[in-house]
Amino acid sequence: MTDLSFEAALNERVGEMLDACTRCGKCVEACPSVRPAGIADASPTDVIAGVIDLVRLGEGSEASRKWASSCMLSGDCIRACDYGVNPRFLLAMARSAMRRKESDLATRRRAGVTRYRETSRDVATLARMQLDHAALERLGQGAATLAAKDEVPDFVFYTGCNVLKTPHIALLALDIMDVLGISYSVMGGPSHCCGVMQFRTGDTEMSGRMGTSSVDKMSSSRSGVLSWCPSCYVQFSETTLPAIERQRGAKPFEMTPFLRFLRGRLDQLRPHLRAPVEMRVALHRHSGVAGIVEAVLELLEAVPGMEIVDLRQPAAGLQSASMSVLPDYKRELQRAELEAAREAGIDALVTIYHSDHRELCAHERDQPFRILNILEVLGQSMGLHRRDRHKELKITQDADLIVRECEDLIAAHALDSAFAREVVVKAMLGDQPLPLEASPRP
Template identity: 30%
Template sequence: MDNFLNFTEDYCREVANSCTECGLCVEACPVVPLAGLESQDAGQLVSGLKSLSEGKSSTSRASDWLDACNGSGICNDVCPENINVRSWISGLRTIQDVSRTPERDRRKASSDKFRAMSQAIRLLSSMQLPPDVISKITRTKGRGPADVVFYTGCNVLRTPHIVMNMMEILDALEILYEIAGGTSFCCGVTQHRSGDIGSYERVASRTSRAFEEMKAQEVISWCPTCLLQFNENWVNYDKPDYAMAHVTQFLHKYLDKMRSQFANCPPRRVVLQEHDGIPGVTEHVTELLASIPHVELVPVKQNRNFGYVCGGIGETYPDIQRENYRMLLEGAVAAQADCVVTIYHSCQRMLAGAAAQYPLNVLNYTDLISEALGRPSYTDIYGTLARVDTMDTIIETVHQLLKENGVEPNHSQIELVANQMFGEPGFYGSKEEFVKNLEKKS
């Protein structure tokens, strides 16, 4: 624990020395007014960060700003000193968590969150895939040095059809790849955000060593949070031998090859749900979709600056997230689009049930690329469950897959997953009915 924590303290002090206290990061931050900090002097808030970096108390509300951060990354774009302000804030939050909360409590919180996530992922993936496919998308192929490691992360396994799409795309491009996915290859974000630094260092180190042993030229991360954890927190400390990029950056390099393979697809007017926060991702997906025959991208007003991804920010600012979705979906309907396309897996989950309320389909961009390449299609069972009008039709399939996977969920496990699923804004219908039907089948 002391190694990473000491590094983080040194890193924050070093960054603080480069900061000129101009306050541009505060002025650009989308959560400042939401946290009630708009009346604070921007320079004083940044000065407070510098004081915290030096181990001193702050006379400003800098700690409140740390707590409110949604990781949008807009601060990075405006900093004239090219400071990674998001990474600085992440480090200070870690230091703050360690100082605020006893280690035993931090470790328990970390363990409880990780256990709940693991149980939910196991149950949800077992509800959607047969056992041989689960093994295929979570274990390395073991066929020697590969061009890339396709790093899925953990939570995309809640919507595993996306992983299957990506594998089809990589196969179509004749990429030699290893796959690393599931909780065995965790990035450590749960431990890091809980202030459980000892566990974070062990988890991140184990996954990082696994990447190095695969000896690939590049690791491509599906999950944006995993990418940020490794590229903004871990890489400065560990300095691994591999480079990590987002999958969209990798796919964009093969755009010309994909264009030559794209077949005619059904005409579609699509709205892409956009996110800033990870440079180039939205732009790459836009260009990929625009290259598919008969796909017309329709621009609509949306809030692309509010967080680098859907999901966690909604727990802190649920009203803002719901308003963002309403603006996006109503804008898509008004523009006579027939489809909303998501970039990330959490966005797919959050919007999955929109077809129950709007005359729109919700697809991931990998659905469209895989289709255009003539690859097999995979059902979004999670999205089917999210729609109140289709849930009953899929329960029998879910039950059969659980049986094949040897999973017999008890009431508390079903409740755990139901609470997570129906706690998301994209889910409609009755949680109680879902629990009753699943328990009846089990």
């Protein structure tokens, strides 16, 4: 245990990484954001040198500022580095430094609080429009936990926040663990924030405070934490946990992405994949968390009857939401993938993460194939099913109809209907980067 504050521990690690960086530019050369960000003609060595200036001084070249602002968290830069530097983490610190240069702490803190409250509102409202009290408690949004109070669970399952907008995905994760005989407690939602929203506004002190609080709450299992949300995973594994390890001399726990965990338990899972799922599927891919695409492909291959088609599309970004920094590029990739999927004659396009699913699911209305999450496919083979209410509602493209469809749950949770409609318009129907076709296909 040291007397270091969170920010001091974070800055120590940053300093060591800056010293280790040779400014070779390989991270810039490997980055898929460079071309769509309009800096393909810039010198890679100059770009990374400018990023280091941003981290140290809050000022850097225009190309370096563009690169930092256009990071989709793809992770290619990490794999390209020969010196153990995490350029993705340095880019996050560069963006934080830019925010600090632009405004004072009070302004940045207000911005972080505003983002946090908006996310909390949207998540809570959409979850309550789909789930009753018992299901919400099962997802850690109430007093109940799944592990007995006098029993230490095998794992903490950390949902993050936004997966609660598509709660069938999180519930299927719990159902699969139940089948495998794994005990767990569930944490997540705004009350267990990873601090990424505060971090993005340049308020590293508040980000550390919130992230550390959540880490302490999660330190209650025998085997560590299973995480679902990739942005939470990156925030914890690349920022919060390393800083806490410097403060305390040890890491409180290991955090493992849930789909990599399932791949590691494939021998245990395989006997439960009994029912054939006769489908030709393609995977919507993101490369940001190492090993996830490979894990999902291996899980799909274990499902009897499954045929996997490679659409040969780029696997950029951490998840779809992370690509919002380059909206035109994201729409271009989504359009190309849907066209390739249609031409390939697949039965289903399989998503990995919740933001991928939210953004793509309504396109099922216009396409000759389904949009399914990987856990739905595994669940189908295991005899597990959760209704994808988010997709059903979003496909209607009618806010008033959605509110009417959910009126029983709106009443049960004492939600205001007009307020619920506002959230539907913004956080469900508005979450549509690539517009649907003008009229539905037959």
